[in-house]
């Protein structure tokens with residue numbers, strides 16, 4: 640079946656499902672990124688226009704990264720922390736850019752969503768869901784949502800078109816990673832509809848002094864081991880920084896793998912980035928967090944999380960986990976040395 644017919648079929652299924660309720664709760668991952676935010680808003684527009692559904696948005700963690708705050712402000716929708724709303728009040732629940740039990744979203748175990756739209760590798764828990772559209776080859780969930788809007792003959796309004804374009808560009812690093820023809824088509828169609836001035840403004844979101852302090856700490860805690868880097872950001876309030884620093888470090892000319900981790904709200908959060916196609920970042924992430932937490936992702940980018948509840952009162956346990964994940968990461972890459980050299984010299 641062609642891509643277009645497939646989307647048409649799925650749109651019909653969605654509409655049938657929507658006929659069962661009046662309200663839809665759209666749940667994003669923890670610390671939602673631009674792709675999740677854009678896809679959620681596009682789903683809102685689709686559900687509202689085709690079925691008149693009342694939609695609410697919920698997320699886990701925080702919306703911290705300057706670009707994301709700027710984007711949310713521009714979109715003008717109310718985004719609620721999941722624990723501040725009662726999900727029981729919505730007839731239907733949708734998960735975008737994440738899946739049940741993935742470990743990176745606020746949906747409690749035992750609460751089954753009705754809809755999943757995602758581009759991460761499918762996981763077991765998604766099987767029993769009434770509607771699951773999981774397209775692993777797509778660079779962004781925003782691309783999938785753009786195909787639904789197009790199929791439903793809905794032209795996204797300017798903020799949503801801008802968000803979708805930004806979501807695809809940031810998840811694929813401007814089509815440089817994990818992108819397919821579908822992502823390219825979506826970008827080309829969305830470009831004329833987007834607010835170009837706003838795109839620039841979102842990318843240059845203003846940041847507080849803390850941001851530079853965090854960056855300074857991160858750089859001074861980065862070590863190079865052969866062709867990879869490991870960065871320990873330490874305690875942070877803003878979980879988005881972990882991915883941001885990982886992206887920055889991957890630009891280093893001698894490095895093709897980066898693992899960056901920090902502690903946020905009682906959990907170690909880890910980002911993996913690579914330019915090496917011989918090893919899958921999602922596989923490396925799963926190896927690193929094995930029996931400690933959850934993890935997974937794509938070929939070139941992945942993440943993991945480990946709860947520190949069990950290690951709460953024991954500094955030794957905490958340091959042991961950090962040592963363990965560093966060792967496992969180096970093992971996964973086949974790097975023998977345990978002696979890293981500092982990335983920068985602090986005067």
Ligand SMILES: [Mn+2]
Nearest residue numbers: 674736780810
């Ligand atoms: Mn995504």
